[in-house]
Amino acid sequence: MKHTILIATLLITLAGCSSTAPVAFMRGSDVAAADQAPDTKQYSERAPGTGSPELIKRTFSTQPPLIPHAIEKYLPITLDENDCMDCHITDEFKGKKMPRMGDSHFSKTRKEEDGTPAVNMVRWQCVTCHVVQADAKPLVENTFVGNVAK
Ligand code: HEC
Numbered sequence: 001m002k003h004t005i006l007i008a009t010l011l012i013t014l015a016g017c018s019s020t021a022p023v024a025f026m027r028g029s030d031v032a033a034a035d036q037a038p039d040t041k042q043y044s045e046r047a048p049g050t051g052s053p054e055l056i057k058r059t060f061s062t063q064p065p066l067i068p069h070a071i072e073k074y075l076p077i078t079l080d081e082n083d084c085m086d087c088h089i090t091d092e093f094k095g096k097k098m099p100r101m102g103d104s105h106f107s108k109t110r111k112e113e114d115g116t117p118a119v120n121m122v123r124w125q126c127v128t129c130h131v132v133q134a135d136a137k138p139l140v141e142n143t144f145v146g147n148v149a150k
């Protein structure tokens, strides 16, 4: 009796293994197929302070805010030149209120020649933390809801 059960189990297991359902590849094509280049994404082309700009809502506290405008004209940021600062050193742009870099971005010790606080060099490469946006759909389903509570 014991043997019969054992053989039956074995046969069921073997039948399961030899099932011919096609394998679903996560990359959407056969392993041997050549890689497809991803689509080229279009980054925002809207100049700062134009149109009906809206700041992008933050999704967690301490998040570096995302850049809602085009930045190509202001890159690269070099040791001597940082065009982002032309605007973000103040809180006004063409007579309108705009986001000024917070105190966290300035050195506590170093000053400019005119006595104003100098930017902390850890914050000099703005685009290490702040990133420009493209209209891209998520590649996989994402249930992240964020939490801005402090
Ligand atoms: C010509 C002025 C100007 C320049 C140069 C500029 N910005 Fe802006 N930036 C703005 C204005 C105005 C806004 C407010 C929203 C808008 O109009 O797009 C803004 C918004 C932002 C925000 C969103 C802040 C928040 O609280 O949500 C970030 C981050 C930012 N800019 C980063 C940068 C970086 C990094 C650079 C350089 C690569 C840069 N900006 C260059 C004017 C400028």
Ligand code: HEC
Residues within 6 Å of the ligand: 062, 063, 064, 065, 082, 084, 085, 088, 099, 100, 101, 102, 103, 104, 105, 119, 122, 123, 124, 125, 126, 127, 128, 129, 130
């Ligand atoms: C090391 C990461 C980092 C770098 C580099 C950085 N930032 Fe930020 N930034 C942040 C974070 C985090 C915040 C959120 C508030 C805070 O901590 O001050 C922020 C906030 C801001 C804001 C919104 C102001 C506010 O008080 O909420 C502006 C505008 C901004 N940064 C501009 C810049 C510019 C321009 C540069 C380059 C000169 C820069 N940042 C470099 C991390 C960074």
